[in-house]
Amino acid sequence: IQLLEGLLESWTEYRFNVQSLKSWFEKQEKKLHKYQSIGDQASVQNSLKDCQELEELIKAKEKDVEKVGQTGLSLIHNKKEKVSAIIMDNLGELHQSWANLDCKVCQLKILLQSVLDQWSIYKEVYEDLNSYLMEARYSLSRFRLLTGSMEAVKVQVDNLQSLQEELDKQEIVLNKFACVSNKLQNECYPTVTEALKSTLKEVTSRWNSLLEDISEQLHSSKTLLQLWKKYKDFCTQCSATVQQQEDRTNQLLKTATNKDIGDDEIATWIQDCSVLLKNLDTAKISLAGLCEIGEELKQQVDSSAAATILSDHLSLCQRLSVLEQALQRQQAILQAGVLDYETFVNSLENLEAWIVAAGEVLNGQDPNRSSDLSIIQERMEELKRQMLQFSSMAPDLDRLNELGYRLPLNDKEIKRMQCLNRDWTMVSSQSTERFSKLQSFLLHHQTFLEKCETWMEFLIQTEQKLALFQAEMFSRQQILHSIIIDGQRLLEQGQVDDRDEFNLKLALLSNQWQGVIRRAQQRRGIIDSQIHQWQRYREMAEKLRKWLVEMSYQPVTGLGNFPIPLQQARNLLDEVQLRDRVLHRQQGSYILTVEAGKQLLLSADSGAEASLQAELIDIQERWKATTLRLEEQKKQLAFLLKDWEKCEKGIADSLEKLRTFRKNLTQPLPVHHDELHSEQIRCKELGNAVEGWVEDLAHLTELKDTFLPYISADDISILNERIELLQRQWEELCHQVSLRRQQVSERLNEWAIFNEKNKELCEWLTQMESKVSQNGDISIEEMIDKLRKVLTFLLIGKLF
Structure with a gap:
């Protein structure tokens, strides 16, 4: 009985082991069938790893198969042939199952390794393609900024051509990626195949889009380069023309300032000046063509380059304007000199002719010995008229002398002037002397009553014409003296x-x-006083008018008409403020001049009143215009420089914010879960705070754009570079904030996955502990396999 019981137990164990092995083989067959469904790279890696583990288990199971075989052989020892055949068949099937499973595992392992290699190639090529596309796209976006000069655009064209050639070379990589993708599509199940197709389509689309954008950008850049060349050539031509006109103008002005320039040369100069002014008009037409090309170019370049183009054009226009003003001013001076000289010559000839005629009057014989008093009186009237003409024409001689002092006369003309003044003095004194002699002779022959009648007529005429009295006072006083002497003689002779x-x-x-x-x-005193008032008013008015004219010729150079350097704007503000102070000091002179003019209005006749009123209105309007212009210029410059300082302060404040934010970002990334949550909140707050930089930079850009018509391109370019650098720093900071938030989120996600797996492991261990304690019929291999996978995941966490 014991023998049979032992034999039964052996057969029972044999049958259990055989059945367990068969069940294990069948289970592994099903697993292998699952592994044959190929998915993405991670699933292939897991399947390959499982195959490797299964291969090790199969090798371990070989010993179990041999052990079962030995047990079976021992059981059929000395047994019937039929029993032995059944056992041998079972053992053969068992060995065959093991061998088949081992072979399938090896084949599947080879297949999975091949697919995994394809996936590795696919990933590597995809990463290379993606990296190249991103770099090329980034380079293309950077090339769009290179429009500020012809050299920059030329560099951009070269870079785009190089990029296009490089893209053509990289097409081999794209083809390789498509080939690998197609192979994987043939191996993988449908969902993965669709993902592969979508990725291939997306990469191909990005490739074609990049190629198209490069071609469009290259075409646009070549067109822009041609426009730049056209503008530069035209600008060089216009600059050479302006330089040529400047040289001619300087030479012509140098000739005009020569003291020895003659009358004929002045006429030639004025004619040459007119020709040169016409040439300047032609140059202006050329600058108008340059402006048209510049306007077309400005629409395709950045603001700094547009400001430079505007500055170049306005600078050339300003140079032409300066030349035109200088020529017109010198031409007006010479023309005024010519007019003054013509006036001088005409006046000199007229006065010379008149003095000759006056001399001819003196050449006539005086009737000193004539007994006919009427002849003597006619001669005296003739001399008297000549004396009055001398008196009335004295201002003409004064004006002629004044012109002579002012004009550059030659020796001959100077001698003529000297002769005229000498003859004038001589003929005038001789006329007076000969009139006096004739009057003495006439008085000697007149009776006392005739003298009295003549004297009374003279008094009546004098009362009526006090202004003419001064010229006749000496001769008339001679009559009174003769009357008194005759009267005293009559008294002495007793005839009264x-x-x-x-x-x-x-x-x-x-x-x-x-x-x-x-x-x-008294009348003479009043007249002298009024003359003095007029002279004083004229002096003040002329001085004030000259100052106002100088002020009107000293505007803020080019402000608003063409850009100027920033330092020049600061200097101009100082200059305007100085002029404003000078204006306030001149205010007293202005008030005195206006008051003097108003006083003269009280005693002026209608003609003089209208002229003086118009003159006062002109002075007041000029003063008001000068005051308003200075005030406007001062405000404009002050606001401009204040906005510039505001812009610089905005840049400095923004940089200070950048330093503060960067300091917060330099702190090491926390590890613990609670600290990561706090960091996530802090990153969100930091991101919200950083978002304000867009508005700050937009405001700075708006301020910068307001400077374009006023500040030179060099200063604008420097300011623009500072703003662009600031923008790039803010963009980099935003990227760092976004990257930090992403890193924090990834770590929190890893913590969440870890906690979930940890929880899953704890629950699974609790279940296994319960199952093992309740039922010993549990597959230890499955428990170890599951436990190994979970622990592997937990131990390979990237953060720990």
Whole structure:
């Protein structure tokens, strides 16, 4: 019985082991069938790893198969042939199952390794392609910024051509990627195949889009380069033309300032000046063509280059304008000189002719010995008219002398002027002297009553024409003196009946004469006073007018018309402020001039009043215009420089913010879960704070754009570079913030996965512990396999 029981137990164990092995082989067959469904790279890696582990288990199972075989052989020892055949068949099937499973595992392992190699190639090529496409796209985006100069655009064309050639060379990589992708599509299950097709389509689309964008950008850049060349050639031509006109103008102006320039040369100069001014008009037309090309070019370049183009054009225009003003000013001076010279020559000839005629009057014989008093009186009237003409024409001689002092006369003309003044003095004095002699002779032949009648007529005329009295005072006083002497002689001779009344009348004549003299002197005093007031007003008005004209010729150079350097704008503000202070100091002179003019209006006649009123209005309007212009220029410059300082302060504040944010980002990334949550909140707050940089830079850009019409391209370019650098730094900071948030999120996700797997492991261990304690019929291999996978995941965590 014990033998049979032992034998039964052996057969039972044999049958259990055989059945367990068969079940294990069948289970592994099903697993292998699952592994034959190929997915993505990660699933292939897992399947290959499982195959390797299964291969090791199969090798371990070989010993179990041999052990079962030995047990089976021992059981059929000395047994019936039928029993032995069944056992041998079972053992043969068992060995065959093991061998088949081992062979399938090897084949599947080879297949999976091949597919995994394809996936590795696929990933490597994809990463290379993706990296190249990103770099090429980034390079293309950077090339779009190179429009600021012809040299930059030429570099851009070269870079784009190089990029296009490189892209053509890299097409081999794209073809390789397509080939590997197609192979994988044939091996993988449908969902992975669709993903591969989508990826291939997306990469091909990006490739074609990049190629198309490069071609379009290359075409645009070549077109822009041609436009730049056209502009540069035209600008060089215009600059050479302007330089040529400057050389001609300087030479012509140098000739005009020569002191020895003659009348014929002045006429030639004025004609040459007119020709040169016409050439300047032609140059202006050329600059208008340059402006058209510049406007077309400005639409395709950045703001800094546009400002440079505008500055070049306005600079050339300003140079032409300076030349035109200098020529017109010198031409006006010479033309005024020519007009003054013509006036001088005409006046000199007229006065010379008149002095000759006056000399001819003196050449006539005086009737000193004539007994006919009417002839003497006619001669005296002739001399008197000549004396009055001398008096009335004295201002003409003064104006002629003034012109002579101002004009560059030659020796001949100087001698003519000297002769005229000498002859004038001589003929004038001779006329007076000969008139006096004739009057003495006439008085000698007149009776006392005739002298008195002549004197009374003279007094009546004098009262009516006090202004002419001064010219006749000496000769008329001679009449009074003769009357008094004759009267005293009559008294001495006793020819007067009432001596007292006669003396009283003689005294009355003397008193009347003194009264006339006093009234004439008072009138002369009033006239002299008014003349002095007029002279004083003229001096002040002329001085003020000249100053106002100088102020009107000293505007803020080019402000708003063409860009100027920043330092020049600062200097201009100082200059305008200085002019403003000078204007305030001149205000007293302005008030005195206007008040003097108003006082003269009270005594001026209608003609003089209208002229003086117009002159005062002109002075007041000029003063007001100068004041308003200075105030406007001061405000404009002050606001401009204040905005510039505001822009610089904005850049400095933005850089300070950048330093603060960067300091926060330099802190090491935390590891613990709670710290990561806090860091995530801090990154979110930091991201919200960083978002304000867009508005700050937009405001700075708006401020910069307002400077374009006023500040030179060099200063704008420097400011623009600072703003662009600031923008790139902010973009980099935003990228760093985004990257940090992503890193924190990834670590938190890894923590979440770790916690989930950890929880899963704990639950699984609890279940296994319960199963093992309740049922010993558990596959130890499956438990070890599952436990190994979970622990491997937990131990390979990238963060730990």
